Amino acid sequence: xxxxxxxxxxxxxWGIVLACHAAVTNKEGLYAARFFLGLxxxxxxPAIMTHLCNWYRSDEMGKPIAWLFGVFNLAxxxxxxxxxxxxxxxxxxxxxxxxxxxxxTTSSVHRRGCSLxxxxxxxxxxxxxxxxxxx
Amino acid sequence: MFGPNRVFLIEGVATIAFGGIIYYxxxxxxxxxxxxxxxxxxxxxxxxxxxxxxxxxxxxxxxxFQEVLDxxxxxxxxxxxxxxxxxxxxxxxxxxxxxxITTDLGxxxxxxxxxxxxxxxxxxxxxIIACAYILKKAxxxxxxxxxxxxxxxxxxxxxxxxxxxRGAIYAACVLGTMFGACLAIxxxxxxxxxxxxxxxxxxxxxxxxxxxxxxxxxxxxxFRSQYKAGGYRVSYGVCTAALVGCFLANCLNWYLTRNxxxxxxxxxxxxxxxxxxxxxxxxDEVKFYHERQRFTKTLKTRDPGDVL
Numbered sequence: 373x374x375x376x377x378x379x380x381x382x383x384x385x386w387g388i389v390l391a392c393h394a395a396v397t398n399k400e401g402l403y404a405a406r407f408f409l410g411l412x413x414x415x416x417x418p419a420i421m422t423h424l425c426n427w428y429r430s431d432e433m434g435k436p437i438a439w440l441f442g443v444f445n446l447a448x449x450x451x452x453x454x455x456x457x458x459x460x461x462x463x464x465x466x467x468x469x470x471x472x473x474x475x476x477t478t479s480s481v482h483r484r485g486c487s488l489x490x491x492x493x494x495x496x497x498x499x500x501x502x503x504x505x506x507x
Numbered sequence: 508m509f510g511p512n513r514v515f516l517i518e519g520v521a522t523i524a525f526g527g528i529i530y531y532x533x534x535x536x537x538x539x540x541x542x543x544x545x546x547x548x549x550x551x552x553x554x555x556x557x558x559x560x561x562x563x564x565x566x567x568x569x570x571x572f573q574e575v576l577d578x579x580x581x582x583x584x585x586x587x588x589x590x591x592x593x594x595x596x597x598x599x600x601x602x603x604x605x606x607x608i609t610t611d612l613g614x615x616x617x618x619x620x621x622x623x624x625x626x627x628x629x630x631x632x633x634x635i636i637a638c639a640y641i642l643k644k645a646x647x648x649x650x651x652x653x654x655x656x657x658x659x660x661x662x663x664x665x666x667x668x669x670x671x672x673r674g675a676i677y678a679a680c681v682l683g684t685m686f687g688a689c690l691a692i693x694x695x696x697x698x699x700x701x702x703x704x705x706x707x708x709x710x711x712x713x714x715x716x717x718x719x720x721x722x723x724x725x726x727x728x729x730f731r732s733q734y735k736a737g738g739y740r741v742s743y744g745v746c747t748a749a750l751v752g753c754f755l756a757n758c759l760n761w762y763l764t765r766n767x768x769x770x771x772x773x774x775x776x777x778x779x780x781x782x783x784x785x786x787x788x789x790x791d792e793v794k795f796y797h798e799r800q801r802f803t804k805t806l807k808t809r810d811p812g813d814v815l
Contacts, residue, residue: 376533376541383526391519394512418712421695425708426536426563427554430700430793431775434642437695442635445688448628452621 375423378415385412538565561795567705574707578714583701586759588715593753594694595722596729597660597746598687601680627681631688638692645775648768649697650761653690657754660686664750667743694757700771701764703795722749769801770794 373381389408396402424436535541537554546554555564578584641652663686666679698715702708734741761768770793781788802808 374535374539374541376530376535379533380526380530383529384523387519387522387524387526389519390522391516393515394519414717415713418709418716421699421712422563422705422709425699425702426558426565426705427534429558429562430696431645431771431778432643433696433699434639434692438635438639438642438692441688441691442632445628445631445635449625449632452624452628456619456621 375419375426378419382412382416382419388412536565559793559795561703563705563708571704571706574704575710577703578707578711581701581711583760583763584711584715586756586763587698588718590694590753590756590760591715591719592722593749593756594657594687594690595719596725597664597750597753598683598690601683601687601746623677627684630681630685634685634689635692638689642693642696645772645779648761648772649693650757650764650768652693653697654754654757654761656686656690656693657750657757660690661747661750661754664743664747668740668747671738697760697764697768700767700793766798766801767793767795770799 386409389405389412392408393402393405396405420440424433428436534545537546538551542551555562558564638652641647642649647655660683663679663682666675667683670676698712699708702711729742729745730739731742774788774791774793777791778788
């Protein structure tokens with residue numbers, strides 16, 4: 373399984389489990405959904421890190437890792453704004469704090485997604501910028 | 508109309524759709540057939556040749572059991588794991604419960620407290636960029652860098668223990684989140700230097716991240732509602748203790764990787780120097796399997812003549 377297929381698998385399964393959260397009506401259901409969310413997501417970070425070792429030397433690893441974590445945090449900012457905005461659209465109808473809480477944490481999917489793209493763009497830019505590789 | 512159920516459905520479908528994008532744009536290994544679409548064969552060859560001898564490579568076996576054994580036998584996987592578990596326990600409570608803490612402190616109710624999440628994340632991004640720059644320049648050893656950030660984080664946590672002033676607590680939340688976030692940059696960069704082979708690298712990172720989640724299991728237990736009355740002082744005491752554990756474990760990691768990290772930094776500096784002269788440094792490389800002995804067992808520096 374190549375990194376591309378592996379990451380696609382994670383994203384698709386993650387999306388399916390996330391959509392299943394919509395059917396949750398009680399605490400037990402939420403626990404079950406969260407369990408499967410973790411199961412689907414677990415391989416993401418180690419896989420990205422391993423994949424980076426295929427492309428970068430350890431001494432230059434700071435930059436791609438900074439992109440990865442930087443985008444996680446950027447998505448945190450966007451996620452907070454999103455939740456804030458949606459709360460107005462919702463008209464505060466029956467949203468208890470745990471629902472907000474769960475929502476704001478599961479929306480981390482965006483941050484992961486963004487970082488995948490960022491890393492690819494970065495890899496491409498890096499290789500292209502290497503000097504003395506004209507052919 | 509915009510209830511949480513609907514939001515989950517929309518998010519789920521968007522994520523599945525994003526899977527489609529990943530399938531088309533995500534890169535494979537440097538010498539995978541697909542990579543030839545955006546790199547010439549010469550560039551593909553170069554991408555692997557420039558890696559150190561321990562790096563995972565495209566044509567490594569799918570699964571090499573020997574590498575799993577070697578990883579498990581290497582004491583560094585366990586010490587790095589210990590550092591990560593401590594780091595997650597110390598930092599987890601803070602990042603996970605920042606909204607709860609700000610609400611309980613009476614700062615702002617939901618959903619306005621969502622806006623209070625933004626300054627910590629913004630500070631984290633700036634600190635992460637600074638960390639990447641410092642690492643790029645190789646000014647200080649990565650272990651020292653990591654340990655220094657842990658010390659800053661411990662200092663920040665002392666604010667939680669010392670005061671209940673709202674402004675100070677929130678400032679500590681911002682600083683604590685920032686140090687916790689930027690700690691990952693030198694820590695994970697440093698971690699990659701002592702990994703070997705495709706299976707070994709994947710196994711070590713998977714095992715370490717997996718066990719590291721124990722921190723995430725313990726984290727919520729530390730912030731129990733019974734500690735709320737005491738302003739979560741007990742919780743922060745436990746988190747601070749965990750960070751001290753992280754500090755000690757990272758000192759041990761530094762000792763265990765002292766020769767390797769010295770070599771990595773030495774080559775990095777040679778590469779920076781060469782780059783400034785407009786060339787690629789190829790004269791020397793980091794030795795992984797037979798480490799150069801820069802330090803003796805007593806940490807006394809050896810005569811450079813013996814080393815090279």
